Amino acid sequence: MDAEREVLDVLARNAREDIEDIAAQTGLDADAVEDAIASLEADGVVHGYQAVVDWDRTEVGKIRAIVEINVELDRETGYEQVADRIAKFPAVDALHLVSGDYDFAVEVLGGSMQDVSRFISEQVAPMPEVTQTVTHYIMETYKDGGVRFADGDDDDRLSVSP
Secondary structure, three states: OHHHHHHHHHHHHOOOOOHHHHHHHHOOOHHHHHHHHHHHHHOOOOOOOOOOOOHHHOOOOOEEEEEEEEEOOOOOOOHHHHHHHHHOOOOEEEEEEOOOOOOEEEEEEEOOHHHHHHHHHHHHOOOOOEEEEEEEEOOOOOEEOOEEOOOOOOOOOOOOOO
């Protein structure tokens, strides 16, 4: 598992690294790296590879929101069943069972604020277990997926010396 952990650490930083680069970074040979990746994928540890996209810099533009969802469960329904129903919607980008004041944190993507609002009000809120939703629209993203988004401008504040 140590080899898999080292390979996983490299993939988490940059999934586009080629086998030779991962081998050089981890001290493993290329065959061991390929075996580790195959094992991680087969065991369901690695589910896929995604680009981290700054949607604000595209012409497409996507509205992202974090939605807090409270649920009330009965004897026949558990968190897993509610999560399965919510996760099936294509607008749901991420879904987490969380501790605190609400039960689920859902990241939703839509083409507009109206799309996101309509999705929550027409698809999520009417679920029998859902008792409350609170939607927080993401206004600006500074870091996502471990990648910091910078606008390229240097800090133009004046320094103050005593």
